[in-house]
Amino acid sequence: MDFARIYLVVLCGAISFGVSGLQFSILVLYLAANGFLLGVGSGAKAELEKRAAAIASANLMLVFLGGRTNPLANFLQIPLASYYFGHSWIAIVATCEALLHSGLALSRHQKFDSLTNGLFAIVFSALWFRRLFGRFFGLFHLLCSMAALGGLVWHICLQHSAAARIPVFVSCGLLGSTHLYRLVRMFICGHAEGFLERPWDDGNVMRLQVNTNKPVTVFPGCYFYVFFPGPLPFYDFFHGYAMMPVWGKPDQYVTGKTSDLTFLMSRTRGHHCRSLGIVSPGQRLRLDGPYGKDLQLHTFETVVLTAKGLGISGILPFALHLAARKRHDNRVRDKSARLRDSSEPVFGDLSRNVDLIWWLEHDDQDKWVGDQLRSLQEVDAKVCCSFPVFSSMLTPRKFLVVWCVYPVKRKPERKLPFEKNDYWKRRYSFGFEEFSRELRQEARYPGRTVVVASGEQKFVNTMRGIVVQNTTSHRIIEFANLEYFTPPGGFKSTFRRSLDLQETLVNSGESSLDKSQATPVNPDGIEMMEMDIAEQRTQKIREMV
Structure with missing residues (x-):
């Protein structure tokens, strides 16, 4: 194993826990630094008490930057997952240091028993706040943070140290400026509203087409906070849901400004399910965005876009963006070749x-973006790149290669949402090992290669692991994931299998998963891939439990 591979394995470690090696390394250094500052030279309890208060105050300044998407973190292009990871751990460390300070102070005054136990009960019960309050967690979290900051200000004002007040008042300024920026962005400078048109619903997801009152900035990988109106005043101010636009007009995507956005939202998972139940055509929606990181995929020679289930909403804009830009360049070059004096930039x-490559969880999911796939194929039909070798015998090649991996095979086969050809096709039993071999083949092309994954956390971690396994010092493959992960599972297919067949699959043992054997076929002539069988076995075990 060469050095580059060892480095990438360490960097992308802890994949099974959803934490990258870089995040884990920074966390270890952060904890070590806090422990070092607390322990070095602090002999007496009084000195440790003062240090714990000072370090906790410094950490709280970072915690009170706040916001579901912090403006400063978004400006610095810090990934949202890394921001949440850091925000959570800094808050945990600051809380522990504050409890240490309180415990030492109360122990000196013989009041340790009741008040300290109450503090510990409040902190550890906060771990269940998200589950208990659900969709109201954001509002509750904001109110609790403001109450905690108010109590901290009251506590500091009783002290006579001016130096101790500085970090607390800085925290107040950071929290206030963050929410003031959001208010100004939503209601004054970046005020954007959308009006709902033709919502499409199949019981699993709802596709919302939103026309905005003015063009909004978009880029592939961006996301918006969508605010639905509710029964209470200011309801749409506190209940924003992060959603990625899955589609827009190709010509507008090239310019980066669009007034037509399409969102795919799950009807079975997430706190926005109730809000989706009352949407109607012509309804007003408030938008806050765009946020996110521009991955600059146009700087890579080979781009591999992967998605599972609802994750197609995250990668489809990248394919549209790259194809639309390539089509624009071809048009400009054709125009300049005819007119000889065109100065339009490319x-x-x-x-x-x-x-x-899109792994469908159920065979009905191709309906979600059927219209969008057909439109993308029309854009791709006008895009043709040529290899520079043998310029006298240029061989045109399609720009996009699209594979839809279906979990089951029907006889007769269902009609695809696009026109099937050598580059746009359906696949069956295309597992991750086959994808790994295809990735090695793609990485042989000259230039840089990047893999983008969109879907649930487990799928993204699997893709990251495959990239790490196939990366060497001579074959560098970069990996990128999107800002937010889609909720796992929760989708129901209109295609139902009999209970007897499910029991047969569950009782078939490990032999049914042996790769050396043929793919099982049910009595109706429907082939089932390994992922589908494993899913049924897991579901059956859950039902038995």
Whole structure:
């Protein structure tokens, strides 16, 4: 194993826990630094008490930056998952240090028993706040943070140390400026509203087409907070849901400004399910965004886009963006070749190969973005890149390669949402090992290669692991994931299998999963892939439990 591979394995470690190696390393250094500052030279309890208060105050300044998407973190292009990870752990460390300070102070005054136990009960019960309060957790979290900061201000004002007041008042300024920025962005400077048109619903997801009152900035990978109106005043101010736009007009996506956004929202998972139950055509929605990190995929020669289930909403904009930019460049070059004096600029993207692989959890999911896939194929039909080798015999090649991996095979096969050809096709039994081999093949092309994953946390971690396994010092493959993860499971297919068949699959043992054997076929002539069988076995075990 060479050095580059060892480095990447360490960097992307702890995959099974959803934490990257870089995040884990920074966390260890952060905890070590806090422990070092607390322990070095603090002999007496009084000195430890003062240090705990000072370090906790410094950490609270970072905690009270606040916000579901902090403006400063978004400006610095810090990934949302890393921001949440850091915010949570800094808050935990600051709380522990504050409890240490309180415990030492109360122990000196013989009041340790009742008040300290109450503090510990409040802190550890906070771990269940998100589950108990559900959709109201954001509002409750904001009110609790403001109450805690108010109590801290009251506590500091009773002290006679001016130095101790500085970090507390800085925390107040950070919290106030963060929410003031959001108010100004939503109601004054970046005020954007959308009006709902033609909502599409199949019971699993709802596709919302929103026309905005003015063009809004978009880029692939961005997300908006969508605020639905509710029964209470200011309801739409506190209940925003982060959603990625799955589609827009190709010409507008090239310019980065659009007034037509399409969102895919789950009807079975998430706190927004109740809000989706009351939407109607013409309804007003408030938008806050865009947020997120621009991955700059046009700087890579080979781009591999992967998605599972609802994760297609995250990668479809990348395919549209790259294809639309390539089509724009072809139009400009054709125009300049005819007119000889055209000065219209071109993007000059490096991307030559763009592969889109979508693992469907159920065979009905292709209906979610059927219209969008057909539109994308029309854009791709006008995009053609040529290899520079043998310029006298240029061989055109499609820009996009799209594979839809279905979990079951029907006889006769269902009609695809797009026109099938050599580059746009359906696949069956295309597991992760086959994908790993295809990735090694794609990485042989000249230039840089990147893999983008969109879907639930487990799927993204699996894709990251495959990239790590196939990366060497001679074959560098970069990995990128999107800002938020789709909720796992919760989708129901209109296609039902009999209970007898499910019991047969469950009782078939490990032999049914042996890769050396053929794929099982049910009595109706429907082939089932390994992922589908494993899903049924897991579901059956849950039902038995």
